[in-house]
Amino acid sequence: LPWQEDVSQVLEGVPGDIMEKVRILADKAKGMGYPIYLVGGFVRDILLGRRNEDVDLVVEGDAVPLLESLAREGLDVSIHRRYGTGTITFSDGRKVDLATARREFYEYPVAQPTVSMDSLKHDLYRRDFTVNAMAVCLSPQWGLLVDYFGGRADLKRGQLRVLHNLSFVEDPTRIFRGVRLEGRLGLRMSQDTERLAISAVRGGLLNLLSGPKLRSEVELIxxxxxxxxxxxxxxxxxxxxxxxxxxxVGASGVKALRKLSMFRRRLGKDLPDFGRDVWLAFLGGLLYFGSPWGARGAVDRLSLSPREREVVEKILGDLGAVESAIGAKGEMRWSVICKELERFGRLVVFAWSGLTDKWRVRRRMLLYLTRLSKVLPMLTGRDLIDLGVPRGPMVGALLDALRLARMDGEVETLEDERAWVLKRLVEA
Ligand code: CTP
Structure with a gap:
């Protein structure tokens, strides 16, 4: 029998805008007589008191009629009949996934009939770690934690444990998932689980992952x-x-990544917002210390897009030349620093700021990222034309020169800018 525990109190703590949707779906399932459960990472996180936006529900029986009925009521529902799953998108944009608990005979037509498990248990048993294999019943019994594999106790002990010995063999991405869970939640793999992870790695199972799959795991890391x-x-x-x-991957790579992580923490919003692309800077930082063939092999292995590959290759490229260009002692005009750096792009400069061990270079790179790269003239192209600049390439060229002049403090006010432009016009 599974461990059961009333966790309706925990559900009380979930933000109302999420619970409101959960209730709608639970009521509907109840009306149709289907047992329904919250499952997976959502359960794990609410037990830890952490916010999680990804609600996963599992229905015993068949989720499709339930989804169809929700669609008839006017909800935005997409159904994948083949898998017995669907997604409901609410008007505030929040999505909830609904799946059918899979009974074993759907999956393994020749499995021994001796093991008979109810479908929820089987559905949970397919998952990666015990802490992800708990369910909270919403109907018939609201708020009942159903834990077949000791996930609750593992969570309390801070332990990450696979459900069976073939877990990493079934899906080697779970090695990365496991590490992320350890890091994010402060868990630690049990001895057995760590041993299984290491032997899966040694057995070459990570080589079986496709490029895009591996890329997505590394990106998530x-x-x-x-x-x-x-x-x-x-x-x-x-x-x-x-x-x-x-x-x-040794001390130098880790040191560079540490620096980048620290700059990000310290400089926060002063750094450009790189979005998800920031991972490429970290990847570049890691590969920088590899042999050229090793780094190229890594880029190939991850099936990066041409644009992503270009970013990484630039990072691996010519830091030395840039160090000489902007490493001079004494004052250096800001426009010069900017011109040297901007042809590489900000993400590449960010990666280099962690990789260079020249403090002056690092400082100038961070200056470029936090300030110089944001400088814009006050005048627009339109304004320049109104001032008498002929339409054509001269407009762009003057705007760019004006930006650099502003960087060097040659202009400050709008009036300064106008005077600057007029002076250039007279000279031209
Ligand atoms: N899962 C798995 N093996 C994988 C990927 C996922 O067993 N390789 C299981 C996990 O138990 C997970 C569930 O499928 O709880 C849903 O997967 P996903 O949505 O990717 O994970 P979440 O739990 O929502 O995400 P996270 O754990 O990062 O919060």
């Missing part, structure tokens, strides 16, 4: 808040050696 921890943990498990041969 770098998008974690404390990704440096994850990077070191993956090193411990041998994962980097396995996926990026020829790229020794």
């Amino acid at each position: 770098f998008l974690e808040k404390d990704f440096v921890w994850d990077v070191e943990r993956l090193r411990e498990l041998g994962a980097w050696d396995a996926v990026f041969p020829g790229v020794p």
Whole structure:
């Protein structure tokens, strides 16, 4: 029998805008006589008192009629009949996924009939870790935690444990998922689970992952808040050696990543918002210390798009030349720093700011990122034409020169800018 516990109190703590949707779906399932459960990462996170926006529900029976009925009531529902799943999108944009608990005979037609599990248990058993394999019943019994595999106790002990010995073999991406959960939630793999992870890595299972799959896992690692921890943990498990041969992930790489992580924390909104692309800077930082063939192999292995590949290749390219260009002692005009750096793009400069060990270069790179790259003239192209600049390439060229003049403090007010433009016109 599963461990059961009343956690309706915990549900009380979930933000109302989420629970409101959960209630609508639970009521509907109840009306149709289907048992319905919250499952997966959402359950794990609410038990930890953490916010999670991704609501996953599982229905025992068949989710499709339930989804169809919700659609008839005017909800925005997309249904995948083949898988017995669907997504409901509410008017505030919030999405909830609904799936049918899979009974074993749907999946393994030749499985031994001796093990008979109810469908919820089987659905949960397919999952990665015990802490992700708990369910909270919403109907028939509101707020009942159903825990077949000891996830609750593991969560309390801070332990990450696979459900069975073949978990990493079934899906090697779980090695990365496991590390992310450890880092994010402060969990730690049990001895057995760690042993299984290491032997999956040693057995070459990560080589079976397709490029896009591996890329997505590595990207998610770098998008974690404390990704440096994850990077070191993956090193411990041998994962980097396995996926990026020829790229020794060592002290220098980790040090560069630490710096980047610190700059991001300290400079916050003063840094450009790189969005998800920021992971490419971290990847570049890691690959920088590999052999050229190793780094190229890694880029190939991840099936990066041409644009992404270009960013990484630039990072691996010519830091030395840039260090000489902007490393001079004494004063350096800001426009000169800007011109040297802007042809590489801000993301590349960001990666380099962690990689260079020349403090003057680093300072100038950060100056470029936090200030220089944001400087714009007050006048527009239209204004220039009104001042008598002929239409054509001269407009752009003057605007650009004006931006650099502003950077160097040659102009400050709108009047300064106008005077500056008129002077150029007279000279031209
Ligand atoms: N899952 C799995 N093996 C995977 C991916 C997912 O067993 N390789 C299971 C996990 O138990 C997870 C569920 O499927 O709880 C849903 O997957 P996903 O939506 O990717 O995970 P979440 O739990 O929503 O995300 P997270 O754990 O990052 O919060």
